[in-house]
Amino acid sequence: MPLPPEMARLFTEEKIDFVKRSGLKAEVLEPGRVCLHMPLAGNQNHIGSMYAGALFTLAEIPGGALFLTSFDSQRFYPLIKEMNLRFRRPAASDIRIEASLSGEEITRIQDEAERLGKSDYRLDLQLLDTAGEVVAESCALYQLRKH
Numbered sequence: 272m273p274l275p276p277e278m279a280r281l282f283t284e285e286k287i288d289f290v291k292r293s294g295l296k297a298e299v300l301e302p303g304r305v306c307l308h309m310p311l312a313g314n315q316n317h318i319g320s321m322y323a324g325a326l327f328t329l330a331e332i333p334g335g336a337l338f339l340t341s342f343d344s345q346r347f348y349p350l351i352k353e354m355n356l357r358f359r360r361p362a363a364s365d366i367r368i369e370a371s372l373s374g375e376e377i378t379r380i381q382d383e384a385e386r387l388g389k390s391d392y393r394l395d396l397q398l399l400d401t402a403g404e405v406v407a408e409s410c411a412l413y414q415l416r417k418h
Contacts, residue, residue, distance in 0.1 A: 272343055276300050279339040283307070283332065290332060293325055297336060304371045305336040311365050321362035321406075326398060330356055330409035333370035334394055338415070341377050347384055347415050352391070354411040362406040367399050384415040 274282065283297045283305075284290065293314055299306035307329060314325040331354060338349040372380075376392065383390035391414050398407040 272345070273302060273341055274339045274344060276340075279336065282339055283336045290328060293328060295329065295332065298367075299369075300336060300340050302341050303337070303374060303377060304369070305333050305340060306367065306369045307332060307336065308365060308367050311363070318361070319363070321366060323356075323358070326358070326362060326366065326407050327354075327356055329366055329368055330354070330396060330398060330407065331411065333368055333396060334411055334413045337370055337372055337394075338413075341372060342381060342415060345418075347381070347417055350414045350416060352412045352414050354409060357408045359405050359407055362398070362400055364401040366406060367401075368396055370394055370396055380415050384417050389414050389416045 279300045280297050284295060294310045296308045298308050309325060309329045311321055314321050316322040331351060334351060335349060380390045380392050391412060394411050394413065396409045397405045400406050
């Protein structure tokens with residue numbers, strides 16, 4: 272069974288010390304859909320825009336958050352195998368990201384991992400500033416593995 276929403280929120284926001292220090296907040300945590308927010312304050316680089324490492328973290332965390340809300344953590348665990356981040360413009364405000372997997376895709380991933388011991392899935396995401404402008408695009412390859 273996926274984790275209850277409050278437990279998924281705790282794991283998403285507080286389990287990793289760096290993420291906790293960044294101020295990342297989960298705005299939506301539901302099966303197949305997550306929306307996350309990272310404040311600019313405390314995450315600036317030397318020119319006042321958001322630090323690239325903070326943006327990378329914000330782009331990577333949705334894969335884990337989707338796992339927590341969509342898959343059975345007693346039977347499976349996630350890994351990130353590859354991730355690319357393309358910076359489009361300086362991130363001069365708070366940043367949001369949304370990720371989703373359809374019910375059919377969740378079932379496919381879980382069934383394949385059950386049969387083969389693992390299943391790959393890709394998330395192509397956009398990081399948006401407060402004006403709705405794309406500041407970065409990510410492409411990540413995750414893997415669900417059977418315990």
